[in-house]
Amino acid sequence: MPELGRLRAVYAAKFRAEIALQFAYRGSLVIWLLGLLIQPIVYLVVWTTVARSQGGAVGGFRAGDFAAYFTMLMIVNQLTFTWHFLEFEWRIRNGFFSPLLLRPIHPAHNDVAENLTFKLLTFTVVVPVAVFLLISFGATFETQAWQVAAFVPALVLAMALRFTFEWTLALAAFWITRTGALNQAYFVAMLFFSGQVAPLALMPAVVQAIATLLPFRWMVSFPVETALGRLGPTEVLVGYGAQLAWIAAAVILLRVVWRAGIRRYSAVGA
Numbered sequence: 001m002p003e004l005g006r007l008r009a010v011y012a013a014k015f016r017a018e019i020a021l022q023f024a025y026r027g028s029l030v031i032w033l034l035g036l037l038i039q040p041i042v043y044l045v046v047w048t049t050v051a052r053s054q055g056g057a058v059g060g061f062r063a064g065d066f067a068a069y070f071t072m073l074m075i076v077n078q079l080t081f082t083w084h085f086l087e088f089e090w091r092i093r094n095g096f097f098s099p100l101l102l103r104p105i106h107p108a109h110n111d112v113a114e115n116l117t118f119k120l121l122t123f124t125v126v127v128p129v130a131v132f133l134l135i136s137f138g139a140t141f142e143t144q145a146w147q148v149a150a151f152v153p154a155l156v157l158a159m160a161l162r163f164t165f166e167w168t169l170a171l172a173a174f175w176i177t178r179t180g181a182l183n184q185a186y187f188v189a190m191l192f193f194s195g196q197v198a199p200l201a202l203m204p205a206v207v208q209a210i211a212t213l214l215p216f217r218w219m220v221s222f223p224v225e226t227a228l229g230r231l232g233p234t235e236v237l238v239g240y241g242a243q244l245a246w247i248a249a250a251v252i253l254l255r256v257v258w259r260a261g262i263r264r265y266s267a268v269g270a
Contacts, residue, residue, distance in 0.1 A: 044070035064140030088170035143229035174261035195221030
């Protein structure tokens with residue numbers, strides 16, 4: 001319990017510091033927020049236009065269905081999004097990672113606090129934008145009450161999975177001096193296999209099969225599909241199982257890679 005109490009105090013202090021820091025760099029906050037909003041809005045406009053030009057529907061998705069899908073995608077993506085794997089190389093190369101190692105808690109806690117603070121601040125803008133899109137594009141939902149309840153754990157597990165998986169990916173910077181190509185490859189895979197470009201139901205069968213095996217669907221698409229009422233009880237339970245399995249695998253891999261990475265980091269004089 002003392003350890004838990006200390007961790008709680010650390011998080012509280014970090015939240016206060018991060019809120020002040022985010023407001024100090026309001027321009028950067030706005031740029032990140034715009035990046036999160038623009039992409040799903042562009043896809044929403046494209047797919048609703050395609051649906052209307054095809055007589056009202058594409059692959060069973062009507063214009064209103066696309067509006068609901070991409071609006072929910074925007075919300076889920078904002079709540080699961082992380083950026084730390086993009087800057088990890090810069091931290092290590094410029095020596096900014098060393099002070100984090102001197103703290104009495106794992107550096108991942110620092111990034112969790114940063115990430116949650118960013119989500120808290122930007123979500124206040126995402127919600128009204130989402131409401132506007134739902135109304136202006138005539139979004140349609142077929143969600144039942146139990147699916148709304150099921151959405152919450154699906155979202156929480158997706159947040160945990162995406163953060164853990166991407167933080168583990170970031171540790172490649174201990175071995176690779178330039179991780180830009182790796183990050184871009186990950187971004188492309190995430191774009192197609194998480195349902196961000198289009199609903200996975202519209203993708204070829206082989207893409208759907210691969211997406212089911214990889215973790216990307218469980219980070220983004222699964223919570224969206226649950227919220228929209230496109231999954232039955234059995235499919236939701238299977239989704240929870242997939243999320244928990246990938247979280248367990250990511251945590252184990254994180255622990256192994258972290259130990260090896262820290263030894264290498266120390267060996268080169270950090």
